[in-house]
Amino acid sequence: MGTTPTEVMAFPKIRAIVRDNGTAEVVVAGNSRVVPAGDTVQDLRNNALALIVGEAQTLQRPVRVQIEDPEGHGELIVHPDHKIESVSYEARPARRRAEAPETTPGTVAPAVIDTVPVRAPEPVAAPAEPMTAPAAAEAVDRQPWPPNPVADTTPVPANPEPQAAAAAEEPQTAVIGEEAPPTRRSLKETSFLVSAPVLEPATLGWRGTLTRLGFRMDPSEEELSEREDIRTVSQHWPGPRTIAVVNRKGGANKTPTVVMLSAILARYSGAATVAWDNNESQGTLGWRTEKGSHDRSVLDLIDSSTELLSPSTNAAEIARFVHHQTADRFDVLRSDENEEGDHEVTAEEVDIAHQVLTRYYRLVVMDSGNTARAENWRRMIDHTNQLVVPVTAIEDRAEAARLTLQTLExxxxxxxxxxxxxxxxxxxxxxxxxxxxxxxxxxxxxxARRIADGFTPFVRAVVRIPYDPALVNGPIRYEALQPATRRAWLAAAAAVAQGF
Known part of the structure; x- marks a missing residue:
């Protein structure tokens, strides 16, 4: 079975370009890498694929590659274990290859994925490092690209003239001493910006210690995975995004989840982030976060929405209504803390508050109450781009989470x-x-493992978080967590950010 193309991430964008002037390059996320020269176009293809295999090994997953060469263009899926899958390949109709066998148009570009066998690498004693060209080219099958020979698509007259046929049979006589006119290359075909991305040395663990002592060490798989999660949460996306954190059962860890996601996304992406307590009456987000120099809540923001939405209002005016978290760099919009608790937020008020916040913030993380039938809960879902369901590893919390997802589905x-x-x-x-x-x-x-495994088939991602006393009582601070807990929450934030 081949890999479904939609299952393979399109990031980073990778292009492999082979030119008929004997040069080739692999472009990874806008960074060009020169492909070692070869005697034939197929050599250049193999050398380019070797570089891409190395990229797949670094990322520890298959990658999608757009390919271009003098004979056509298409798409491949390249695996870390050197397996190459062809998604598509379309021949250039204006090209002629005298050496190609006769084919029909239906054999030029396969309509389904064609898995191309690749010789497995020889076992080695030490852990395998990502291969680089040209050494890795030996591990790549000699004909992985293009998947099929390119047909001669130049039209041939049904009844060619006898004179033309005779002329084709006559041997061509070369003039001694006459040189072929030089072919001038286009400046578009080259670039001086060919520096490849540099893999930064290890900073964590014993490898990082040796690096600091002057012995440059490559990062471990764990550090590479952490760097990938940091890269994911550090990206910027067009337009605002809204995350809803929901579970109809109290004590399911909703508020700590809101705080941790807000802190990590704000710290790494630098995006203006607000955590909004969208409880229908009185929520606890304000109790677990830092209080500003005022007592304003979401109701005050709604009352001042006309002013805040005015084109003449300065962006700094939003600080009069939110509570800034000085260490974790995000803001908190508290729920109404009226002691009588006589006001429930309506759907219309959710619309107004969301319109104001998405003008001033790129990321809105919404805490919620426990009633999925409430107006403000349902309208929150209407504005949501990514749903997060926290659950503590207790069966009634897990059952409430399941029912919450079932209700939405x-x-x-x-x-x-x-x-x-x-x-x-x-x-x-x-x-x-x-x-x-x-x-x-x-x-x-x-x-925790049993509950996580139970949810896995039904949602996009499941992440487990170890227990940490810093999340139990009092204000929540990212830096107060244990290293293992911070790493787990970083993975959770990366899973959320992938949904943007």
């Missing part, structure tokens, strides 16, 4: 799409950690 349309593309974040239970029992700790991890 049953509504169809946008709601169902959000449910299918949701990210579920499973946090280990606190009870076992407090007991400090080895058996209890194992049971807690097993239960």
């Amino acid at each position: 049953s509504r169809g349309g946008h709601d169902a799409e959000l449910a299918r593309g949701a990210v579920v974040i499973v946090s280990e239970s606190t009870d076992a950690k407090r007991s400090m029992s080895g058996d209890a700790l194992r049971r807690a991890k097993d239960e």
Whole structure:
């Protein structure tokens, strides 16, 4: 079975260009890499594929490649284990290859993925490092690209003139001493910007220690994975994005999830980020975050929406209504904290507040109440781009999360799409950690794994978070977490950002 093209990420954008002047390059995310020269066009193809295999090994996943050569263009999927799959290949109709066998137009470009066998690399004693051309070219099958010979598509008259046929049979006589006129290359075919991206040395673990001592070490697979997650959460996207954090059961870790996602995305992307407590009455986000120099809430922002949406209003005016988190670099819009609790936010008020916030912020992370039937809850879903469902590893919290997703899926349309593309974040239970029992700790991890595995077939991503006492009580700070917890939340934020 081949790999479905839609299952392979299109990032980074990779192009392999082989020219008829004997040069070739591989362009990865806008950075050009020179392909070692070869005696034939096929040599250049193989050398280019060797560089792309190295890129796939670095990323530890298949990559999609747009290919161009003198005979045609198409798309390949290149795997870290050197397997090459052809998605498409279209011959250039104006090209003629005398050496190509006769083919029919239907054999030029296969309509389905064609897996091309590639010779497996020889086993080595040490862990394999990403291969580079030309050495890696030996591991690439000699005919992986193009997948089929290119047919001669030049039209031939049905009844050629006898004189033309006779002329074709006559041998051509070369004039001794006469040189062929030189072919001038186009400046468009070359560039002086050919420097390849440099893999930064290791900074973590024993490899990082050796690097700091003057011995340059390549990063480990774990560090490369962390760098990829950082790259994912650091990207900017066109237009604002709204994340809804939902679970109809209280105590499911909604508020800590909102704080951690806001802190990580704000820290790494630099995007203006606001965490909004969209509880229908009184939420707890304000209790777990830093308070500003005022007591304003979402109701005050709604009352001042006309002024805030005015073209003449300065962007800094939003600070009068939100509470800035000085260490974690995001803002908090609190829910109404009226002691009487006599106001419930309406759908219209959600629309107004969302319009104001998306004018001043690129990222809105919404906390929510426990009632999926409430007006403000349902209207929040209408504005959502990415759904996040947190759950502690306790069966009633997991069941509530399942019912929340089931409710959205049953509504169809946008709601169902959000449910299918949701990210579920499973946090280990606190009870076992407090007991400090080895058996209890194992049971807690097993239960978290069981719940995570149960959600996996139904949503886009599931991430597990270890227990951390810094998330239990008091204000939540990113830097107060243990390193393993920070790493897990970074992976969760990366999974969320992939949905943007």
